[in-house]
Amino acid sequence: MSIASPIRFPDTASAHTMTKRGWWLVGLNVLLPGSAQVVAGDRRLGRVGIFATLLLWLLVLVALVVYLIWPTVIYTLFTQAVSLWVVQIALVLYAVLWVVLTLDTLRLVRLVRTKSNARGWIAAFAVLIMVGLTCTAGYGSVVAGSARGALGDIFSAGPSQAPIDGRYNIMLLGGDAGPDREGLRPDSMSVVSIDANTGQAVTIGLPRDLDPVPFSTDSPMYALYPNGYGYKGRCDVDVCQLNSIYTEATVYKSALYPDAKQQNSDPGIESMRDALEGATGLKIQYYVLIDMQGFADLVDALGGVDVTVKDKLPIGGDENLNGVIDWIQPGKQHLNGYYAQWFARSRHGTSDYDRMARQRQLQDAILKQVNPVNVVSKFQGIAAAGTQVVKTDIPQSMLGYFVDLGMKTRKLPVKQLELVPPTIDPAHPDYTQIHQLVQDAVAPATPSPTSAK
Structure with missing residues (x-):
């Protein structure tokens, strides 16, 4: 007889032996699924279980090693639809295999032959482990499916x-945008410039009342406004300022951007890109549009956001505070999506520049509070909100790279350049000065050894 004989061919008349054998079998099933079948049951089924388990462990180990050496590969892998589909199917199949192996292990145990006071414990242990691991694999499959759907919708x-x-x-x-407003207007405009190697980011904020605004020379809007949008009051909408460009291009100038829809954009966005390129002197590769209503849903999905409120801010109401629904009080506050949205939007008693500062504060707070545990535990809500909150032309093939770059950015302080008074007069902007300020911010001069002394 082999070493496995006491387990494969036990003394079924001995309750003590069968109980000890039962614990061994369920323990083997937990430590190495399939091993219980190899020593006491269907060896072919057992080999399938062991092969699947060892393959899973090997893939996890390889992924960990690659992550430590070259994390961009792992980020890219888990942001692509095909690889997420493979992960989803693999987790479902492994969960099914685990259930089959656990139920077969309980059959091999022969609970009726074990001690009466041990039967419930053996069965409960095996079932609890089975439920825990299959639920984990099932949730992982759901997360992979949600990620695949969300990434496909956004990117x-x-x-x-x-x-x-x-x-x-x-x-x-x-x-x-929001339930109390018609259409969508870009109320907040900025350019985030990120060092492609270090991840160091500079946020350049532009006020919406900037007037006039130059377009980049290769823009179709440049021929219409060679001296800048709003120069001497010239534009085709009621108010000539930076965020009016979106409305004008959307309503009256959409024919200037015939390929915008095919590029996952629209004429309003493309005209704003041309305007911000002209204003900052930077070439803009990609855009991200964040809808304020979807933003509120995203904050809720993350469980809220912690910010320090400097001034008491009204929710709702007019300029004379008629119809104010509630107030956001000064001090450290944990805001849900609704209050975070009003923290960014509230106007009374503060300027547009104050609102810009609050919006940057909110962005920084969310960036710092996002962590892997938070994202994984609330992923479905985040994914659902993400399809509403974000529109972008960043290709899915670039996601792995940008995730890796974003992890570097998160560890560094984000530099801020606000093109607002007193630095810049929005009604009389000096774009030579602005371009120099932008260059100084994104590529600061390195002091020479002599000047550093």
């Missing part, structure tokens, strides 16, 4: 772009 196929002068410049628009 599209498209060519990757190389950094320009070692940086990626991304236009960030805050869409002022």
Whole structure:
């Protein structure tokens, strides 16, 4: 007889032996699924279980090693639809295999032959472990499916772009939409310039009342406004200022951007890109549009956000505070999505520049509070909110790279350049000065050894 004989061919008349054998079998099933079948049951089924388990462990080990050496590969792998689909199917199949192996292990145990006071404990232990691991695998499959759907809805196929002068410049628009407003207006406009190697980011905030605004020379809007949008009051909408460009291009100038829809954009966004390129002197590779209503849902999905409120801010109401629903009180506050939205939008008693500062504060707070545990535990809500909150032309093929770059950015302080008074007069902007300020912010001069003394 082999070593496995006492387990494969036990003395069924001995309750003590059968109880000890039962604990051994369920323990083997937990430590190495399939091993219980190899020593006491269907060896072919057992070999399938052991092979699947060892393969899973090997893949996890390889993924860990690759992550430590080259994390971008792992980020890319888990942000692609095909690989997420493979992960989803693999987790479902392994969960099914685990259930089959556990139930077969309980059959091999022969609970009726074990001690009466041990039967419940053996069965409960095996079932609890089975439920725990299958639920984990099932949840992982659901997360992979949600991620695949959300990424497919938000990001599209498209060519990757190389950094320009070692940086990626991304236009960030805050869409002022909500249940109490018609349409969407870019209420917050900035350019985030990120060092492609270090992840050091500079946020350049532009006020919405900037007037006039130059377009980049290759823009179709440049021919219409060679001296800048709003120069001497010239534009085709009621108010000539930076965020009016979106409305004008959407309503009256959409024919100037015939390929915008195919590029996962629209004429309003493309005209704003041209305007921000002209205003900052930077070439903008990508855009991200954040809808304020979806933003509130995202904050709720993350469980709220912690901010320090400097001034008492009204929720609702007019300029004379008629119809104010509630107030956001000064001090450290934990805001849900609704209050976070009003923290960013509230106008009474503060200027547009104050609102810009609050919006940057909110962005920084969310960035610092996002962590892997938070994202995984609340992923489905985050994914659902993400399809509403974000529109972008960043291609899915670039996600792995930008996730890796974002992890570097998160560890560094984000530099701020606000093109607002007293530094800049929005009604009489000096774009030579602005371009120099931008260059100084994104590529500060390195002091020479002599000047550093």
